[in-house]
Amino acid sequence: MNADQHTIEVRNPATDEILATYQPHTPEQIDALVAKGARVAVRWGEVPLADRIQVVERLVEQLRTDRADLAEQIVREMGKPLAEAAGEVDKSALTAEYYAANAPAILGREQVDVGEAQAWVSYEPLGLLLAVMPWNFPLWQVMRFAIPAVTAGNGVLLKHSPNVTGCALAIQDLFVRAGFPEGLVTTLVIAEPDVPATTEALIADDRIAAVTLTGSNRAGAAVGAAAGRAAKKSVLELGGSDAFVVLDDADVPSAAAAAVRARFHNAGQSCVCAKRFIVSRGVAEEFTDAFVAGVEALRMGDPASEGVDVGPMARDDLRAGLARQVEESIAGGAKLLAGGGAAERPGYFFEPTVLTDVRPGMPVFDEETFGPVAAISVAADDEEAIALANQTEFGLGLSVWTSDVERGVRVAGRITSGAAFVNAIVASDPRVPFGGTKKSGYGRELAGVGMREFTNMRTFWVGA
Template identity: 65%
Template structure:
């Protein structure tokens, strides 16, 4: 089962590093050590666990430069965004260091004749299958609340960010967490489905969380169901960015560029489908295309770069296919629409107009610098188009009337709705999807409690039976 894992710089297409993939015995040894560490960690008081999270935040900031450089090298993230990802992770650790003990505290419940409360107790060892697009944040979003809750984490990170996975594993130890409590597994890509299924069946694994494709989510969810284990799945999205007739067009267009092209468009919460009321469609399109054409595409190591390469060449090919199929179906190419010649896996920021249901750029999750514009006749048509997707992660609505914007949002199915703001995750708020975007929640109180045993305690006063009664008191 052993093999070789090679990481590649997407800005040049050149290899970065090679790692030996683990065989079965090495994986077994790692699982056993992680299980032992997680059992011991569950006995550590929550205040002490939270204190380690505070130390983790400081350690993240101390190593921010190195972690950002790894993200740039391994998946092509623009360096300023990579630094922001590390800081967001540190802020999340700070949040759970402050709030975790109160969220996990016993919750008294008033009942007659007894003392009752609800406790949130550690679940055990959590298998985390994480993607490459946010190599630091994705791990921290899962690991920090899990660790503060008293669990261990068995990390299966994407193979193209193996260097980041190993660096994070070491970072937790440096921050004062016990060795092996967070363990990064090095598994060859061909072995991941079989190994993941076997791990989920393992009695030492208490739960599983995955961020990734629908195909991977279906496999993991099915395996967790067969094993009767808790799972959280975040499976991407095709978020709608709805611009109503009374919106500030310039403000909405500027926000739309950020919403679509952050992380070079490789984000589950990037807006994908821009649904614009016909009254402002021309003005929005003009402003949006002009701003897209002004984006700086280039070396992700340069601080003024706004769009870097795609993480893999097959991802670039997928974007090209979506563009070609959509144009063949009637979409209009307004800008971009082709790979950049030369080394690396760059793709020109692209805008398609006249898209709608039945087109690849509208129906599929587009994971790259591709925006699909659709015109809505009225508000009802905007709701129809926003709901015309199998996904349901985020939604952004732009309007001068915020109450009306909330009303529109309530008619569209999603895990989060933002009015006059770009969809983003925040440690203070639950994050997760509906429909094919998955289930379960990360972050906030919901996220830290996802992988706990919500346990009921009922304590009645002891009543001694009368001597010679021969029965126990009821």
């Protein structure tokens, strides 16, 4: 955003250069786009499911055709390494394939045995849905919601982050070129200072049927409150401070190698990145040494170059916030083992950082650290590991590492989260539900339940 707060400036986080400028939509333009989207959504909802699926199948082809261009756009605006950006496109295509294949079973009429009468449940589209989406996965975060939503017969009004405006407009164009009706997926270009008021007004608008948000707890609280006042369905996927628990019988080299990937993917800018590493005392030294060695081997650099593991953070203000968390934690007693601050180079780079002796009360334990910083805490036994893992206001993902799977499942079962992975890194997959508990939000995306979140689950009863 430039100084006059009207023109949106999109910058390359690897260089700080201005990539493009955009004029935000006026209130009149927004009203016209909402009106068109609502009309198109009604017509789209009347299209037979089999015909909608054919368009979703063309979306798969379009994603793969545009793979290189979409990945390059993500790299330029968000700064993630090229291989990770391409992975967003690939995952979106696989998700579209999943829903094209499974939508008939997910949305099909469910017969219910009620005796002599007939009864069934149908899953019907709601209409035009507002999606408030974040910058950290500019394509995937949108597609994991939008693909099941449009397959179910809904329309999408996308309010993306201003710093990835080019990606947002590319998504709108992608759906049109795949064969979806123009106006079914619409991007709103809104300047940052106007986002709260505009979003609240949109949620209150009768033409908007429901809302989903992936983002901060502050934004989620505002959207959830507005949806409540309007008596509209909302799904919130908010922050996370996932625990990565290493028990004393774990395969430590494997756990440490996985831990590096789990923390520093996307430069640590992910809700489900492992953030708090809770390690049993008996293996703490071995794990820490292996983990630090893995972190120090990461290559930080130009995200458009081959072989780069860690790119810049998306914005300079985010980097400053992360530096504050690290500095205050060290002042509170944490020990710095690697990295520690901003890299001395152009762009918004932050050194891959490892802190140990981390305890509750330190920012890197209590707060979500949205960047390349890992916090290691040592637990005396399983009971303390469980207590430390639970000592957070978040509850999104969890990873437990052990040679005894039953033990790992027992430990995971006592830690509150939306998903628990044993001997695996937390990840989203279109075949299973994704979402959180506590201050990590509510509702689910992906799988059958994610598609049904934005349908009217309607009961039919026909007397004998």
